[in-house]
Amino acid sequence: MINLKNEQIKHKSWGLGDVVEQTDTYIKIEFSVGIKQFQYPEAFENFLKCSDTQLQEKILSDLADKKQQESEKKIKLQEERRKTVKTYEHAAKTVSGKKKTYPKENIAFKCNFCNGGSNENGIPFRASRISNASHGRASSSSAR
Template sequence: MDIINELVKHDNFGEGSIVKCNDNIVEIKFETGNKKFIFPDAFASHLTILDQNIASDMKKIIEQNEIERKKIELEMERKRMLDTQERERRLEVEKFMKSNKIHPSSQAVFWCQEEDIEQVFTDWKVNSGVIKSGVKKGEPNRPIRMHQNSACLLTERDSEKPEDQRKIIGVYMVHETFSGNQCEDGYIPAHSIYKIRLTQEESEKMLFWNYYINKRYPQNTTWNTGIYRYFENIYMAQILRDIVYLKPEGKEKEIAQNFYKHFCKMNNLVENQIPQPSGVLKQNNDAVAEATV
């Protein structure tokens, strides 16, 4: 907008004319001398352009600038909130690491039934079921090993396929404030950030039994009964690392990488010292490969 030589009126200095103007400063010549003002903010308060058409255009500029200013303020406030939340999370992690002894098998894998899968990913929570026998029969089954270092692995198996074809379909860290000892309803909610759903194609490449081995029955791929079971922290780290490899470059890989780093930190694991998977399915496949050489 060209406003050089336009006449203006100031609340204190009276009438004057604009002699210079850039994106930040407007200089006006008054009888008492030249004065500089912030542009265009000054026209929102004590300066008025006498030409009504130009004054109307200036008002639009000021209104647009105010909108942009509020956007910037909101973004800065959002960033401050995120920074505060991140600091709080770090403090929670430090507090947990100092006050808790990490169980080596404090992760849980869940068998998601086909009809429940979409609800699980909508609500981002699973249920540990109820106690089947004893004096507490029917009460929610508290996942007492699970704390802020724990993750829930979500799996499914096509009823027409054998157990060794169980697929990993998603994974999430438990909520930042979760404690299995205090879980009264059996529901395990997800972390606000660290949660991943795999695509159908990705799931086909992530078979659960490539990572898991039942120490009591090391040759078997048998789920038996129950909605969930605990398994080793190191197995979960292997799974998360492979998800990082699996994800394409971009936002999803970044999320997976951050998830993996966070998990290793929460479980006192060194990222570059995680061994390769050696689940029963992988062992069997390797044995077959060696036999054919």
């Protein structure tokens, strides 16, 4: 970080000002209208200009370095996200790709019994292979 304290800085709108405080992420400059706070070094890209040309070049190189680091972090984060998405997709394919088997005790059947349609209120149903007597049911004459 370049020490800019007490350096003269020019702003597009507020004119010349002196740096009164500086940290790694912001800079405070006292102009004739008051003290203003700016992001450091991002504000030097568009709004601020140092009166010392050598310092201005160093600030711009710091800005370029910071942008490079941010882009590298962004790329690294995107790669990590892609890896996690691929991991989840692979896990989902593995789970959904396997054939699910269910034990026989979990299977339920619903059977509606009818008397073959001999009763007026009954549901007409005829099975060619299955007869009421084979299921232990009463014959159609004694139904309901």
